[in-house]
Amino acid sequence: MSVYDFKVKTSSGFTKSLDTYKGKLLLIVNTATKCGFTPQLEDLQKLQERYEDQGLQIIGFPSNQFAEQEPLKDGEITEFCAMNYGVNFPIFKKIDVRDQDASPLFTYLAEQKPFQGFDMTHPTSKLLVSIINERFPHYMSGDSIKWNFTKFLIDRDGQVIGRFESTSEPIDMETQIKAAL
Template sequence: MSVFDFKVKTASGLTTSLEKYRGKVLLIVNTATKCGFTPQLTDLQKLQERYGDQGLQIVAFPSNQFAEQEPLKDGEITEFCALNHGVNFPILKKVDVRDENAHPLFTYLASQKPFEGFNMSHPVSKLLMSILNERHPHYLQGDSIKWNFTKFLIDREGNVVGRFESTTEPFELEPHIEALI
């Protein structure tokens, strides 16, 4: 099994297969427009521009599971990301990324690369840990997605080769991306 076996919905509701990305290096990210990590969208777009011609494709999946930080509707999310962050990579239909209603893709991704902790040197990591411990301690259990902007790096054959939490900035992924393109 690989990520290419999964079907997803576009922001407009059409079903598509991740198979269309076979041969590309994918960076799959769960996003939200009202999150403290939302500025990462700008740097994700810069990565797309820098490495897109070499085979990188970023694909975003909005989710409202974390403190309701994605209140917008699908079309509004795409518009927000384009207007405020210059995003032109695919923003797919809003999905759950953890718990019983999680999209099967995210259940698979989390099963392939376990949670290894947050980058505690990130300026927001202590605040994030405080929020998780006080309000959502069950999020810290197991390998499921912990917060918005969890990033999964996929090689050209569809294998999950890296997991990077929200406290990993997009440009920190460059050496990992360069090793695959």
């Protein structure tokens, strides 16, 4: 099995098979427009521009599961990302990325690359962990997605080769992206 076996919904509601990305290096990200990590969209777009000619494709999946930080509707999300951060990579339909209604894609991603903890050197890590432990303690158990802007690197064969938590800045992933290209 690989990510190419999954079908997802575009922000317009059309079904798209991820096998259309065969041969690309994918970076799959769960996003939110009202999150403290939302500015990562700017660096994600920089990575997209820097490496798209070499085969990188970033795709975003908005989710409203984390403190309701994605209140916008699907079309509004795409517009917000483009207008505020210059995003031109695909932003798909808003989905659940954890718990019982989780998208099968994100369940698969989390199974392939277990949670290894947050980068505690990131300036907001302690605050994020404190918020999760206080308000959403069940989020910390298991390998499911813990917060917005969890990023999965997928090789050209559709296999998950990296997981980067919210506290991992996109630019800090550049070495792994270049190595995989």
